Amino acid sequence: xxxxxxxxxxxxxxxxxxxxxxxxxxxxxxxxxxxxxxxxxxxxxxxxxxxxxxxxxxxxxxxxxxxxxxxxxxxxxxxxxxxxxxxxxxxxxxxxxxxxxxxxxxxxxxxxxxxxxxxxxxxxxxxxxxxxxxxxxxxxxxxxxxxxxxxxxxxxxxxxxxxxxxxxxxxxxxxxxxxxxxxxxxxxxxxxxxxxxxxxxxxxxxxxxxxxxxxxxxxxxxxxxxxxxxxxxxxxxxxxxxxxxxxxxxxxxxxxxxxxxxxxxxxxxxxxxxxxxxxxxxxxxxxxxxxxxxxxxxxxxxxxxxxxxxxxxxxxxxxxxxxxxxxxxxxxxxxxxxxxxxxxxxxxxxxxxxxxxxxxxxxxxxxxxxxxxxxxxxxxxxxxxxxxxxxxxxxxxxxxxxxxxxxxxxxxxxxxxxxxxxxxxxxxxxxxxxxxxxxxxxxxxxxxxxxxxxxxxxxxxxxxxxxxxxxxxxx
Amino acid sequence: xxxxxxxxxxxxxxxxxxxxxxxxxxxxxxxxxxxxxxxxxxxxxxxxxxxxxxxxxxxxxxxxxxxxxxxxxxxxxxxxxxxxxxxxxxxxxxxxxxxxxxxxxxxxxxxxxxxxxxxxxxxxxxxxxxxxxxxxxxxxxxxxxxxxxxxxxxxxxxxxxxxxxxxxxxxxxxxxxxxxxxxxxxxxxxxxxxxxxxxxxxxxxxxxxxxxxxxxxxxxxxxxxxxxxxxxxxxxxxxxxxxxxxxxxxxxxxxxxxxxxxxxxxxxxxxxxxxxxxxxxxxxxxxxxxxxxxxxxxxxxxxxxxxxxxxxxxxxxxxxxxxxxxxxxxxxxxxxxxxxxxxxxxxxxxxxxxxxxxxxx
Numbered sequence: 001x002x003x004x005x006x007x008x009x010x011x012x013x014x015x016x017x018x019x020x021x022x023x024x025x026x027x028x029x030x031x032x033x034x035x036x037x038x039x040x041x042x043x044x045x046x047x048x049x050x051x052x053x054x055x056x057x058x059x060x061x062x063x064x065x066x067x068x069x070x071x072x073x074x075x076x077x078x079x080x081x082x083x084x085x086x087x088x089x090x091x092x093x094x095x096x097x098x099x100x101x102x103x104x105x106x107x108x109x110x111x112x113x114x115x116x117x118x119x120x121x122x123x124x125x126x127x128x129x130x131x132x133x134x135x136x137x138x139x140x141x142x143x144x145x146x147x148x149x150x151x152x153x154x155x156x157x158x159x160x161x162x163x164x165x166x167x168x169x170x171x172x173x174x175x176x177x178x179x180x181x182x183x184x185x186x187x188x189x190x191x192x193x194x195x196x197x198x199x200x201x202x203x204x205x206x207x208x209x210x211x212x213x214x215x216x217x218x219x220x221x222x223x224x225x226x227x228x229x230x231x232x233x234x235x236x237x238x239x240x241x242x243x244x245x246x247x248x249x250x251x252x253x254x255x256x257x258x259x260x261x262x263x264x265x266x267x268x269x270x271x272x273x274x275x276x277x278x279x280x281x282x283x284x285x286x287x288x289x290x291x292x293x294x295x296x297x298x299x300x301x302x303x304x305x306x307x308x309x310x311x312x313x314x315x316x317x318x319x320x321x322x323x324x325x326x327x328x329x330x331x332x333x334x335x336x337x338x339x340x341x342x343x344x345x346x347x348x349x350x351x352x353x354x355x356x357x358x359x360x361x362x363x364x365x366x367x368x369x370x371x372x373x374x375x376x377x378x379x380x381x382x383x384x385x386x387x388x389x390x391x392x393x394x395x396x397x398x399x400x401x402x403x404x405x406x407x408x409x410x411x412x413x414x415x416x417x418x419x420x421x422x423x424x425x426x427x428x429x430x431x432x433x434x435x436x437x438x439x440x441x442x443x444x445x446x447x448x449x450x451x452x453x454x455x456x457x458x459x460x461x462x463x464x465x466x467x468x469x470x471x472x473x474x475x
Numbered sequence: 476x477x478x479x480x481x482x483x484x485x486x487x488x489x490x491x492x493x494x495x496x497x498x499x500x501x502x503x504x505x506x507x508x509x510x511x512x513x514x515x516x517x518x519x520x521x522x523x524x525x526x527x528x529x530x531x532x533x534x535x536x537x538x539x540x541x542x543x544x545x546x547x548x549x550x551x552x553x554x555x556x557x558x559x560x561x562x563x564x565x566x567x568x569x570x571x572x573x574x575x576x577x578x579x580x581x582x583x584x585x586x587x588x589x590x591x592x593x594x595x596x597x598x599x600x601x602x603x604x605x606x607x608x609x610x611x612x613x614x615x616x617x618x619x620x621x622x623x624x625x626x627x628x629x630x631x632x633x634x635x636x637x638x639x640x641x642x643x644x645x646x647x648x649x650x651x652x653x654x655x656x657x658x659x660x661x662x663x664x665x666x667x668x669x670x671x672x673x674x675x676x677x678x679x680x681x682x683x684x685x686x687x688x689x690x691x692x693x694x695x696x697x698x699x700x701x702x703x704x705x706x707x708x709x710x711x712x713x714x715x716x717x718x719x720x721x722x723x724x725x726x727x728x729x730x731x732x733x734x735x736x737x738x739x740x741x742x743x744x745x746x747x748x749x750x751x752x753x754x755x756x757x758x759x760x761x762x763x764x765x766x767x768x769x770x771x772x773x774x775x776x777x778x779x780x781x782x783x784x785x786x787x788x789x790x791x792x793x794x795x796x797x798x799x800x801x802x803x804x805x806x807x808x809x810x811x812x813x814x815x816x817x818x819x820x821x822x823x824x825x826x827x828x829x830x831x832x833x834x835x836x
Contacts, residue, residue, distance in 0.1 A: 036729075039587070044598070278595035286587035287521065291727045298725040302718025309717055313710065346661060349733050352722060353665065356715035363714060364676065367707035393679035396624055397672040403616045404668030408661060411609035413602070416661045423665065 007440035014437055018327055021334025031337055034344035036415060037292040039285030040094040043103055045275035047087045057086060059272040064089055067106050069268045074102055081106075084413065089275065100282075101261075108230065109274050110265035112173030114248075115226040116208060169228075170208045175201025177246075178267045183259045184249075191259035192251040195266065202246025210242035229262070295348040302352050303329070310359055314366050315458035316450060320441050321362035321434070328358050328433040332426055346419035354426030360397065361434035365390040366458070373459045380446055382459070387439050398431045478702040482694035485754035492751055496639045499646020506649045511562065513657045514603040516596030518566035520574070521550065521728075523558045525583035533559050536581065540574045542566050550728045558588075560728070562654075566593075606660040610641075613667045621671070625678055632755030633674045636747040640670045644740045658729055662736035669715070669737075670744020673708040674752045680704050681756070692773050693766040697757050701749050712745045 024030075035042050047055050047063070064081055067089070071079045080092040093102055180196025197205055212223040222238040227250050234250050250262065306325065310318035332351065341347070369386035377385060405424030412420055445451045481488070512519050534547040546562040561574075571591060578584045594602075614634060621630035641663055648655060680700035688696045719741070722734035760766055 278598040280593040283590040284587040294727040302721035305717035360711040401668040
């Protein structure tokens, strides 16, 4: 295959690829924007060892599934729930209203437990008081079979209460039938959640209520059943008789929304692990848009400045490099969109940076061509020698940046990972366009009249402003 | 164009830049880096208000809410006084809400332009450790790669030049009390990858010239290599500084921070290639027997200066003479003599060279 044929082939392939990538790249609004550019709430949750004695990776996966289920039921647009590392889950909720509330629902452990209240339902004002009655100084020292639950009760000016309860709840949220959970209106315009137990739950509920009713009849004092969600008492009804039929309800001071949210977490089930928020980032929509506009302007101005610099300094050669840079930019954006990269602010920084690095290869090659022309070579000879001699340095330069991009990608989290990704892909791609595309273009254009003038090509060397290379002279 | 005999002053460059690096590192340890919440944990709140406010106004409001040791900065376009960033190690949800409502009452808060970021302390420490490990891994890999492509005597000076670049960047951050964020760390890692570019360009020329210049001293060869590559190194740096400049002017706070660190590092990376990496390689290489021999020859015998044999050597030597003698240092008598000898040769050679060039066109 002749050299000309090869160059034509390279350019045709690049043109086809360019067309395909342009399809993905434009319009620019197709790009997935990260939360920092469109506003939203990002949270990093961790299942810490001190809160979860029995954490396993499988449980983290289960938790992710449950969270996804909750998100779908909430109807949040395009949420992203991903595992990060071993014990972390990252949740991203783009630009929705009431992000805080959505997060509270998604991350709620929702461990529902029905407890038998000890000491005939005595309420205690403080935890210390309850513990003193039990004859111990700390919660850990409570006798086996009892534990302390908290009842926040701020209605009617009543202070918080504590209950001593039997440990090992006889009935839990796991025994609910998720299809039988409804929100219904209760008394005084409040709302309640109706629940239906599965067979096992129905039997257990019947047993505990029966037992409580019996104790009540013997002692003559009403017995209470504490309905506890994540360690906080939601309600504590008194039990007068055995309840069969597998139905129960949680009444409280719920608004419709609160009742609906409670129903939602009960339907999706409890998370198998407790999570702690270790990082949170909340960005207003306007702020994101401003950041995006600023980044785009900076990118566009930077791009234009580079084009101007290259054309001013290297003239026609600079123009060729500029065309290669434009081709690079389109293909790059196309690839990023095609593999579905979410664009973040650091990611854009990476793109802008690679624009500057992309022309590096061309600067090195053109400088070599100047050396060769100064040493007396023809333009054609200088072109091939320039590309050949500059190749090693260009390759090594790009490799060191690829190395750092890989290190950064492997160690960083969040937005910085996006930066490492765009930097790495960009450097490799720009190496290809700056070397292959500009070489083929120069070779094909070499016969054309303007490309035979040193002055137009930017290969003229001002008088006395040259340093001769011996290599050029000798070869 | 003249070739500057930089390598004759290599100890001066190394001495002064070592001093600069040491000063910078002292600044880092004495003044300390202002590690942001990304590494220490805490909360950062950014907001825009509709009416102008000063940093002091905002600071007093923040203190009234009960937030301890807040850092209040004005962000956005200089002096507009409408966008602020409040950072503190402890800031509860209640305090944030209270601050928002106070701000709204006093200045009119733009809820859509508000951002709150929170990082747990242990997560922050983990981020800091990871950043440290990432920098260490990157340095080791770059040394490895350069040793593989060149040799260890090239790789170590390149890393010392990198330490100067990164040290200077961090020193300036410490001295000017700039906040270090994860973006700064990303920028420093990018500097690690990018500042070796210019070093590689010089090294590549040195690798090539070593094969062509069989008789010159190592220092002269390095001087020629630097002269041949300096313009293109500066041009590649300009090509990178242009977009960074655009970000510094038009970008938002996050991008500006990133571009700032990179700008310092990239400029430092360019000159450190010539004034740190190349001199160190020269010193190390000139200890090798064959280069020591050439050095001895060059110093001892001025009349039979071996440089004359090559066009390049003669051209470089001849032009530098006026500059070198006007400089404050004392060239040895032998080298001064050799220079005048070369000057004579050069005058005769130049027209011939030109004629040859013209003929080839």
